[in-house]
Amino acid sequence: MxxxxxxxxxxxxxxxxxxxxxxxxxxxxxxxxxxxVYYFCGNSLGLQPKMVSYLMQKELEDWAKHGVEGHFNAAMPWLSYHKFFAERLAKIVGAVKDEVVAMNTLTVNLHLLLLSFYRPQNGRYKILMEAGAFPSDQYAMETQVRMHGFDPYDAIIEIAPREGAHTIEESDILDAIAHAGDSLAVVIMGGVNYYTGQYFDINKITAAAHAVGAYAGFDLAHAVGNIPLHLHDWHVDFACWCSYKYLNSGPGGVGGVYVHEKYGNDPYFFRLAGWWGNEEKTRFKMQKGFIPQKGAASWQMSNAPVFNMVAHNASLDIFDKAGxxxxxxxxxxxxxxxxxxxxxxxxxxxxxxxxxxxxxxxxxxxxxxxxxxxxxxxxxxxxxxxxxxxxxxxxxxxxxxxxxxxxxxxxxxxxxxxx
Known part of the structure; x- marks a missing residue:
């Protein structure tokens, strides 16, 4: 400096x-x-890409021109709209293309992922997270453990800064994971703490969680588009994020999900079923029996909210060009x-x-x-x-x-x- x-x-x-x-x-x-203005609030809501209005108008024109046939005949067919983001999202979070999907919003995705990865049994029921996490994450953890019949004060381990400090010592996180041992089901941290801006070492935390047999997941709301991520190489199990902060995709913009391919490609790994997560070849046969498609896309519930995704498309294009x-x-x-x-x-x-x-x-x-x-x-x-x-x-x-x-x-x- x-x-x-x-x-x-x-x-x-x-x-x-x-x-x-x-x-x-x-x-x-x-x-x-x-x-x-001097705009320093991209960690809360990113600015609007100028291309958004053009792309939105194109979708409106396709809707007017094609009606329902826009699912197949629009310039960017709505039936596969979520696929247009996969490669660019994968670059930003360091993943294989099939490990990511744009869908829903952040806390909805967090709950869906926890329903897959937080399945307490045989004394392994605890969740470890940072104290002072964003309130929505705190609420999600509290209700998830209550749903399984546990007391949050017992089932949730919160790691706080030491007395007089504002940020959390990395060694305290790793020691707490080791101490929890085989009682620990999931470690779920924010990649970057919303209040202090502290970035947690995702690679080390993931390795520590796996060493005691726990899953490692991350809320990347303040990390995605902000810090370099290598989720696949770090063997992170799952992650989710919003797109309206550093990804500049508009208020309430579509969220994103990462699921490591070893789970996404396992049809027997539990996930809640929805029509859009079903195998595409059999989707329109309208039959009973959920057959998950390959990858994170199998966690989808419903078809893509196209107009909600327009800004996401514009912003990811800018990220792709900038690098x-x-x-x-x-x-x-x-x-x-x-x-x-x-x-x-x-x-x-x-x-x-x-x-x-x-x-x-x-x-x-x-x-x-x-x-x-x-x-x-x-x-x-x-x-x-x-x-x-x-x-x-x-x-x-x-x-x-x-x-x-x-x-x-x-x-x-x-x-x-x-x-």
Whole structure:
């Protein structure tokens, strides 16, 4: 970080040599007093790709032109719409194409996967997760264990930061898994903690879970499109994510699922059955008897929500053109520059609670303020900065490499330095 400089000219110079800078033009920005806002909220809702309106209009035209025959005759036939995402999604999460599918929404998918992978028996009934996980994950775990007749206070192991710390020690996670031993059924962690921005070592956690005979699953809501993932090579059992954050697929956008091929290709591995998960060759015979199709697609319940998936299609095309390796390289430098500038601020009392090690974070930095947090957040908003407020006193900012610039980061610093 010592090589950085705190000047507008320096930031603009970095933008001039940034090969990803042109991708910014592919997105719509909210406006503030006649200019683009400084948008640092991609960890909550990504910006709209400009291509979305064109692609949406094409689908509307196909619906008008073909009616029900659009399932077969649309430019992108609706019958197989979910397949158009598989290869691009697989690149982003590091999977085999058949291991991923775009479907449903995040918590629906989490429950569907837990119904397959959390099947307690023979004293193996506990779930291990991080304390302070996103509330929806906490609710899901609580109701899953209750459904099987267990008390959440006994069946759920929560790993919390040590006293006085904000992030969780990796060794504490691994030790807790080993200690739970053969009572542990599933480890389910967030890939990146939504509040602190801490990235958990998915590879090590998966290996530790498998060492005691437990499944390893992950909620990748804040990880997908943010950090490099290699789910197949890490032997992760299952994962799910939303697409409206870093994947820029619109509010309530279609979720995604990963299931390792050893389960997806096993027709006897339990999953809830739905028409769209059935073997395609027999789907329209309308017969009894669920025959799962190959891969993660067999977890599908219903046909693809086409209009919901249009933005997903547009955004994944941008990711495919930009490349995750290039995005990760820029992300590290962009976030590093933001950290460098924030640490130069002396007029505000706050602590960055996101790990400073680039290996333990994505592009989010969380600032915990000693006081005046909400006042500072409101001042940023009044100056055209869109960030994210979290109780009790945290401002989250995420410089997203697809559309944020080094100048954006510098201007955030300038505005904060004037408060």
């Amino acid at each position: 010592s090589s950085f400089e705190a000047s507008l000219e320096y930031a603009q110079g970095l933008d001039q040599t940034d090969i990803l800078f042109p991708f910014r033009e592919r997105f719509h920005f909210p406006q503030h007093e006649g200019r683009d 995750m390796k290039e995005l990760q390289e820029k992300s590290r430098r962009l976030t590093g520059y933001l950290e460098f500038l924030l640490k130069k601020l002396t007029n505000l009392s706050f602590e960055i609670i996101t790990p400073s090690d680039p290996e333990q974070r994505g592009c989010q930095l969380s600032m915990l303020f000693a006081d005046r947090g909400r006042e500072i957040f409101d001042t940023l908003t009044a100056n055209g900065v869109i960030a994210d407020w979290r109780e009790p006193n945290v401002i989250r900012v995420a410089p997203v490499p697809l559309y944020n610039t080094f100048e954006d980061v510098y201007m955030l610093y300038e505005i904060m330095s004037s408060i």
